[in-house]
Amino acid sequence: MHCSKQPKYFQSLVLLHWPLSYLAIFCILVPLFLYLLFTSFWLLPVLYFVWLFLDWKTPDQGGRRSAWVRNWCVWTHIRDYFPITIVKTKDLPPEHNYLMGIHPHGLLTYGAFCNFCTEATGFSKIFPGITPYLATLSWFFKVPLIRDYLMAKGVCPVSQSAIDYMLSHGTGNLVGIVVGGVGEALKSVPNTTTLILQKRRGFVRTALQHGVHLVPTFIFGETEVYEQVQFHPDSWMYKVQSCFRCIFGFYWCIFYGQGFHQGSIGLLPYRLPIITVVGEPLPLPQIENPSQEMVNKYHTLYLDALQKLFDQHKTQYGFSETAKLLFL
Numbered sequence: 560m561h562c563s564k565q566p567k568y569f570q571s572l573v574l575l576h577w578p579l580s581y582l583a584i585f586c587i588l589v590p591l592f593l594y595l596l597f598t599s600f601w602l603l604p605v606l607y608f609v610w611l612f613l614d615w616k617t618p619d620q621g622g623r624r625s626a627w628v629r630n631w632c633v634w635t636h637i638r639d640y641f642p643i644t645i646v647k648t649k650d651l652p653p654e655h656n657y658l659m660g661i662h663p664h665g666l667l668t669y670g671a672f673c674n675f676c677t678e679a680t681g682f683s684k685i686f687p688g689i690t691p692y693l694a695t696l697s698w699f700f701k702v703p704l705i706r707d708y709l710m711a712k713g714v715c716p717v718s719q720s721a722i723d724y725m726l727s728h729g730t731g732n733l734v735g736i737v738v739g740g741v742g743e744a745l746k747s748v749p750n751t752t753t754l755i756l757q758k759r760r761g762f763v764r765t766a767l768q769h770g771v772h773l774v775p776t777f778i779f780g781e782t783e784v785y786e787q788v789q790f791h792p793d794s795w796m797y798k799v800q801s802c803f804r805c806i807f808g809f810y811w812c813i814f815y816g817q818g819f820h821q822g823s824i825g826l827l828p829y830r831l832p833i834i835t836v837v838g839e840p841l842p843l844p845q846i847e848n849p850s851q852e853m854v855n856k857y858h859t860l861y862l863d864a865l866q867k868l869f870d871q872h873k874t875q876y877g878f879s880e881t882a883k884l885l886f887l
Contacts, residue, residue, distance in 0.1 A: 570825055571635055574640050574827065581705060584704050584708065592604045592607065599670045612654060614623070618709075619715075619724060621725060622713065628708075628844035629677050629713065634673060640828075641830060641831060641832055643670055643673045643679070643680060644832070644834050645682065647686065649840065651686050651689050651772075653689055653730060655730060656769065657732070658736070659733055660774070662778070663778065664739045664744045665782050666744055666812070666814055671735060671737060675693045675733075676689075677714040686733075693713065694716065695714055696733065697717060699714075719765070722765060735776070739755040739759070742755050744812065749783045756862065767845070767854065770845025773864075775838040775865040777835075779878075780834055780874065783877075784828035786815055825851075827844060841864055866883070
C-alpha cells in the first residue's frame with residue numbers, strides 16, 4: 560500500500576495510535592461488548608463469546624495473521640518517525656525453522672514490533688519464505704478483541720505450547736523472543752548495553768529440542784528513544800514495581816521523551832534511528848532431552864555470537880570501539 564509523505568506532527572499522532580489502540584480496545588470496546596449483553600443487541604456479544612470459546616486455542620496453534628493488517632499504511636508512518644530499519648547479515652533458508660533472540664527489550668519494543676509484526680520494513684522481501692512471529696505475554700491473549708488484533712499482526716503467546724507448535728509444524732517459521740523480558744525493560748536507559756541473559760536458558764533448551772537455528776539479533780537505538788526514572792533496589796518505589804510485576808506479570812515504570820513541540824518534554828519517543836541487525840543463524844542439533852551441560856554449551860556459543868554481532872556493528876550505529884555487552 561502506497562503512503563504519501565506526511566508532516567512530522569502527523570507521524571507523531573500515528574505513533575500514539577499504536578499503544579493507545581490497545582488501551583481503547585481494553586477500556587472502551589470490551590466494556591461496550593459487556594454492556595450490549597443487557598440491551599436488545601445481546602446476541603452480538605453472545606455469538607462472539609461462543610466463538611471465543613471455540614477459538615480459545617488458536618493463539619497457541621499458529622494464530623490467525625492477516626496480510627491486510629500487516630500492510631496497513633499506519634505502520635510505515637511509525638517506521639518513518641524514527642526511522643526504523645532492518646539489516647540482514649546472512650540469508651535465512653526457508654527449509655529450516657528459527658528461534659530468534661531479540662536484544663535489548665527497550666520500553667515499548669518499537670524495533671521488534673515494526674520489523675516482525677508489520678511489513679513496514681519489508682521483512683517478507685528481505686527474508687523470502689520466512690513467516691515471522693513475535694512472542695509476547697500470554698495473558699494478552701485472554702483479553703477479548705485484543706487477542707484477535709494481536710494475532711492479525713503475527714504476535715503469539717510466549718508460552719511453551721505456542722512456541723513448540725510453531726517450531727514443529729512446517730518449515731520457514733521464525734519465532735522472535737525478546738529474551739530479557741520486562742526485567743530488562745527496567746534497565747532500558749540511553750547509552751546502556753545491559754542484557755538479562757545469563758540465567759535465561761530456556762530458549763536454548765527449546766531450540767535444541769526442536770533442532771532449529773538460533774538467530775542472535777541486536778536492535779541498536781531501542782534504548783535511546785526514552786529516558787527512564789530508575790529507582791534504587793532498596794527504595795519503596797522499586798518494591799512497588801516488583802509487587803506490581805508479581806500480580807500482573809509486567810513492570811510499570813516512569814519514563815519520558817519529547818513532546819509535540821521541539822524542546823518540550825512528553826511521552827513521544829525521541830526521533831532517533833532504530834536499526835535491527837539480524838545475525839547469522841546458529842544451527843543446533845536436535846536433542847529431545849538435552850542435558851544441562853549441552854544447554855550451557857550452546858548458551859555460551861549464543862552469547863559469543865551475540866557479542867560478535869554487536870562488536871561488528873557497534874561503531875557504525877553509535878557505540879564506541881570499547882563498548883561491550885553486559886550480561887546479567
